[in-house]
Amino acid sequence: MKQRRYSADEKAWVLEQMAPPISRTVVEMAKQTGITEVTLRYWRKEAKAQGVQMPETGKRNGRWNSADKFKAVLQTATMSEAEVSEYCRSSGILPADLVLWRLACEKANTPAQQEPAKDIPSMQRIKELERELRRKDAALAETAALLVLRKKANAIWGTGEDE
Numbered sequence: 001m002k003q004r005r006y007s008a009d010e011k012a013w014v015l016e017q018m019a020p021p022i023s024r025t026v027v028e029m030a031k032q033t034g035i036t037e038v039t040l041r042y043w044r045k046e047a048k049a050q051g052v053q054m055p056e057t058g059k060r061n062g063r064w065n066s067a068d069k070f071k072a073v074l075q076t077a078t079m080s081e082a083e084v085s086e087y088c089r090s091s092g093i094l095p096a097d098l099v100l101w102r103l104a105c106e107k108a109n110t111p112a113q114q115e116p117a118k119d120i121p122s123m124q125r126i127k128e129l130e131r132e133l134r135r136k137d138a139a140l141a142e143t144a145a146l147l148v149l150r151k152k153a154n155a156i157w158g159t160g161e162d163e
């Protein structure tokens with residue numbers, strides 16, 4: 001099978017579509033253009049190697065991996081607000097996302113809160129009380145149903161005292 005050759009213009013257009021802010025996926029581009037997914041992934045990998053900013057796997061901005069998020073935070077740390085806005089537009093992310101990523105990076109080294117020690121006897125007591133409550137609820141529902149049935153039976157046939 002002979003490999004098809006693609007023009008430089010066609011390749012540039014496809015890479016532009018896969019780059020931020022459009023960030024179309026490889027699958028979308030393969031369906032639209034008829035170019036195989038393998039070729040598109042190879043082109044994206046080449047573009048990343050040349051320094052073109054591409055999403056890691058062609059996914060939308062909500063699916064950035066943590067390494068890319070960290071790189072974005074580092075790159076924008078010294079930028080002014082206008083520069084950050086420009087960076088966000090070119091990367092296809094929201095400035096609010098960048099702020100959240102920065103906060104997550106800052107909290108990364110803080111120790112996690114210790115889980116409270118599990119008090120096994122109290123947990124067993126809670127389960128026992130919940131079982132008892134379910135049993136009593138069922139008994140109450142049954143009693144209420146019997147009273148309603150008795151009331152309906154008396155309304156239909158009357159009380160046994162009249163005879």
